[in-house]
Structure formats: structure tokens, C-alpha cells
Amino acid sequence: MRFMGAERVEQAAESCAALLRTVVGEDWENTKAGGLEWSCRFTATHIASDFIGYASNLAGRAQSSYVPFDITVDGAEDGLYRADNAGLIHVVTTMGALFAATLRTTPREVRAFHPYPFRSANRDGFAAMGIAEALLHTHDIAQGFGVPYEAPAELAEYVLTTIFPAVQPGPAPWPTLLWATGRGELPGRARVTDWRWSNNLVLPTEHLTLEGVTPAAAADLQAGGDGGFDWVEDGPFDGTRAASGMMVKAYEAGVHRPEFGVYVLVRREDGRAIGGMGFHGSPDGDGRVEVGYDLAESARGRGHATQALRALAEWALAREDVTSVFATIERDNLPSQAVVGRSGFTLVSEAGEQGEMLAYERRG
The missing domain is CATH 3.40.630.30 (Gcn5-related N-acetyltransferase (GNAT))
Incomplete structure (x- = not known):
């Protein structure tokens, strides 16, 4: 089974960017992302931060905590570091590319810190977590602007079969992932109000x-x-x-x-x-x-x-x-x-x- 995590992270980053480009002219700062308390701008920044944060834990072989840093997206409207909506999309795709490069160079046996549920994850787990963050928060942003978004089925399936092992497969991967994370309904199943993903023990x-x-x-x-x-x-x-x-x-x-x-x-x-x-x-x-x-x-x-x-x-x-x-x-x-x-x-x-x-x- 060939490791596909890096390619799928790139797909997820591009899927996110494709949706964001359709709303690039909207007010991201003052629009809430779906059911979150975050603005759409903060949510997009969060996706980029997750990409580089997961990459850092793997690259640094972190064992007891996250690597202690965060990214700040420059808010200047001119100069070399323009951080308008288009600039933030570029940040998301760039962090996704760095994450994918880290996954490609991380040996299979490496595990790094992640708190839930067993205090570590391997490259498959980190890839799946990064993809989940990108797809689900892209969905949240799309809801905020009232535009449709459907993640690629193969990406949702990768997430489900890697870090949601206790979730019974549903009629299709994307609606199942939305249901498993409290974002949607599935016939015959109670709505989810509390959830966690699960890396392997x-x-x-x-x-x-x-x-x-x-x-x-x-x-x-x-x-x-x-x-x-x-x-x-x-x-x-x-x-x-x-x-x-x-x-x-x-x-x-x-x-x-x-x-x-x-x-x-x-x-x-x-x-x-x-x-x-x-x-x-x-x-x-x-x-x-x-x-x-x-x-x-x-x-x-x-x-x-x-x-x-x-x-x-x-x-x-x-x-x-x-x-x-x-x-x-x-x-x-x-x-x-x-x-x-x-x-x-x-x-x-x-x-x-x-x-x-x-x-x-x-x-x-």
C-alpha cells in the first residue's frame, strides 16, 4: 500500500483554495464561518496554521508537546507582504506544500506528539488530520458565505479510514465525515454533538x-x-x-x-x-x-x-x-x-x- 498522504494533502489544499477563490471578493473578516465562532479570515488562517504546525511536529520529531510557535499573517495592504484575501489563499497553499514535502521525507516509523487519544501520530495520522482540518473548515467557510462545497470523496474516505476507525461507513464518505464531526445529518443516526478523531495505538x-x-x-x-x-x-x-x-x-x-x-x-x-x-x-x-x-x-x-x-x-x-x-x-x-x-x-x-x-x- 503506497503512502498517499502527501498527495492527498496537496489535493486538500487545492480543494480549499478553489473554494476560497470563488469568494475572494467577500468580507472575510466580518463573516462567521458556518457554526463556528471564528471569522472566515481566522478560519482560513487556522487551516494554514494546522498545515505548518503538523509539519513542524513531524520534522522536529516532537515527543511531549507541540513545537511552540504560531504563524501570523501580515495585515498590511501594500508592500512586499500583501495579506489581502488572495494573499491568504497563497499562504494556505504554501503551507500545504510545505506539509506535503515534510510528509514525503518522513520515514514510516516516525511518530510525533499529538494529544488525542494516545499522545502520538504517524505520518498517515498527521496527513489525515491536516486533510480533515482543510476540508471541514472549507465547508465552514462555504456555509458562512452561503455557497456550495463538496470535498473529493477519496479525501473524505482517507480521513475516515485513518482517524475515524469507530465510525461506521455511511452511504458516501463526505456526508459521513460531516455527520461524524457534528456538521450534518445521516438517516437513521443520531446527530453528533461531541466528537474526536482517533490516531492508532x-x-x-x-x-x-x-x-x-x-x-x-x-x-x-x-x-x-x-x-x-x-x-x-x-x-x-x-x-x-x-x-x-x-x-x-x-x-x-x-x-x-x-x-x-x-x-x-x-x-x-x-x-x-x-x-x-x-x-x-x-x-x-x-x-x-x-x-x-x-x-x-x-x-x-x-x-x-x-x-x-x-x-x-x-x-x-x-x-x-x-x-x-x-x-x-x-x-x-x-x-x-x-x-x-x-x-x-x-x-x-x-x-x-x-x-x-x-x-x-x-x-x-
């Missing part, structure tokens, strides 16, 4: 990183792609593709909880993906959640699965809604039984008609 271990899979990446893995990861030669294994397919079904049904989805195991030493691990769904009414995993054959026998399973189980059991993590393993799969044993699981029962499956559990 990452769990670090000594030798591995467990990277949460987005719906976009899961769909690509299910279809035979790489999900945007750099896999070892014999990966991904069949189980990872099957689990990704299950996650896609849950997403399409509107029951997917992203933190209880699929994780790809990435080696720290070289950034190569070696396997998948994740949950079969959300915790049940008793707080029990099932976990499964697989590794590419070339990565087995090195303790990777044990390290990853310990980390995932400990993360789950630290939550208030999880009381136990269990796994079912074939009776003749001795290596996998050893993995769960080393990870703190104990044998609790036999399963299957002939007792061919063993159930293991780890409790909080």
Missing part, C-alpha cells in the same frame, strides 16, 4: 513495536497488500490477513473498537514487520477478551511472540473493562502453548468436540 516493547492497524491498512492486508508495512520476505502470514478481514467486517458493521483490533509487530532493529497480533473483538459482558497471533516463519523461535503477547495482555488487563485475556490453541501446537505459558497464561479448559483445542487464560 502503539505499544512499545524492548525489541518490538505493536502498531495498531487502521481500517485502511486492514482492507489492504485483507486484499493481499502490505498494509503500508515493510514486511520480512515471507510475511504477512495467513492469520494476519484473516484477522484483518475480521476487523474490516467489524468496521463496516459499526462495532469496531480500534484499541481491540489488529496490531502489526515491527522489529525495532530494522523496522521490518514480522507478524500480527490482536483481539477477536471487544471484551464481553464479563470482561473477557480473546487474543490471537501469528508470525512469519522466518521470525519464529526468537521470543518475539512472547514479548508481544506479554505487552498486549498487560495493556488490556490494566483497563477497567477487561478482567481476563484468553487464547485457544491447537493441542499439537506446542510452540504456541509455550508462548502463552511464558506470557503468564494458564491452562483452564479443553475445547472442541474432541478436545483438540486448549484454552488458556491470564487474569488481572
Whole structure:
């Protein structure tokens, strides 16, 4: 799956600029942007500020806070720095170009600070957030001036499948994104009054990183792609593709909880993906959640699965809604039984008609 974030940011910046050019002669300073308290001028400046702010966090590898700066659009009406409406459109497209250039030069494994919800985002997440800011606030500005605006469907879909993993797909991506952000209605769904986007969860271990899979990446893995990861030669294994397919079904049904989805195991030493691990769904009414995993054959026998399973189980059991993590393993799969044993699981029962499956559990 080729990274398309930079190209899509450029598309979003141009989509915004195209709308702004249609109202370039209007009074931006004294017109409110849709349902916001901001003026249309402030809203356009905000789009530009988001572009360069996200670029700065990625380029500076910020880890604990935003890079502490802001942009100021010069208000002079003459001289070299003319900041009339046309000048502000130029600022938006320029900041979009700088953001796209940063995305193109940021390695896949880099994560930088963003507060919600897990304190970091990768380049896909930052790209999707920047696109969302541009499209949604362009919509707000268009509403302020009473002119129509419809964002490109592929951009809205990119945003939804990257940072809105818990939002069930609707009849079309753009109306769904408007609904998900409290800006529109969808038949059969209650209006949204409070919303947040959600970047993927990452769990670090000594030798591995467990990277949460987005719906976009899961769909690509299910279809035979790489999900945007750099896999070892014999990966991904069949189980990872099957689990990704299950996650896609849950997403399409509107029951997917992203933190209880699929994780790809990435080696720290070289950034190569070696396997998948994740949950079969959300915790049940008793707080029990099932976990499964697989590794590419070339990565087995090195303790990777044990390290990853310990980390995932400990993360789950630290939550208030999880009381136990269990796994079912074939009776003749001795290596996998050893993995769960080393990870703190104990044998609790036999399963299957002939007792061919063993159930293991780890409790909080």
C-alpha cells in the first residue's frame, strides 16, 4: 500500500483554495464561518496554521508537546507582504506544500506528539488530520458565505479510514465525515454533538513495536497488500490477513473498537514487520477478551511472540473493562502453548468436540 498522504494533502489544499477563490471578493473578516465562532479570515488562517504546525511536529520529531510557535499573517495592504484575501489563499497553499514535502521525507516509523487519544501520530495520522482540518473548515467557510462545497470523496474516505476507525461507513464518505464531526445529518443516526478523531495505538516493547492497524491498512492486508508495512520476505502470514478481514467486517458493521483490533509487530532493529497480533473483538459482558497471533516463519523461535503477547495482555488487563485475556490453541501446537505459558497464561479448559483445542487464560 503506497503512502498517499502527501498527495492527498496537496489535493486538500487545492480543494480549499478553489473554494476560497470563488469568494475572494467577500468580507472575510466580518463573516462567521458556518457554526463556528471564528471569522472566515481566522478560519482560513487556522487551516494554514494546522498545515505548518503538523509539519513542524513531524520534522522536529516532537515527543511531549507541540513545537511552540504560531504563524501570523501580515495585515498590511501594500508592500512586499500583501495579506489581502488572495494573499491568504497563497499562504494556505504554501503551507500545504510545505506539509506535503515534510510528509514525503518522513520515514514510516516516525511518530510525533499529538494529544488525542494516545499522545502520538504517524505520518498517515498527521496527513489525515491536516486533510480533515482543510476540508471541514472549507465547508465552514462555504456555509458562512452561503455557497456550495463538496470535498473529493477519496479525501473524505482517507480521513475516515485513518482517524475515524469507530465510525461506521455511511452511504458516501463526505456526508459521513460531516455527520461524524457534528456538521450534518445521516438517516437513521443520531446527530453528533461531541466528537474526536482517533490516531492508532502503539505499544512499545524492548525489541518490538505493536502498531495498531487502521481500517485502511486492514482492507489492504485483507486484499493481499502490505498494509503500508515493510514486511520480512515471507510475511504477512495467513492469520494476519484473516484477522484483518475480521476487523474490516467489524468496521463496516459499526462495532469496531480500534484499541481491540489488529496490531502489526515491527522489529525495532530494522523496522521490518514480522507478524500480527490482536483481539477477536471487544471484551464481553464479563470482561473477557480473546487474543490471537501469528508470525512469519522466518521470525519464529526468537521470543518475539512472547514479548508481544506479554505487552498486549498487560495493556488490556490494566483497563477497567477487561478482567481476563484468553487464547485457544491447537493441542499439537506446542510452540504456541509455550508462548502463552511464558506470557503468564494458564491452562483452564479443553475445547472442541474432541478436545483438540486448549484454552488458556491470564487474569488481572
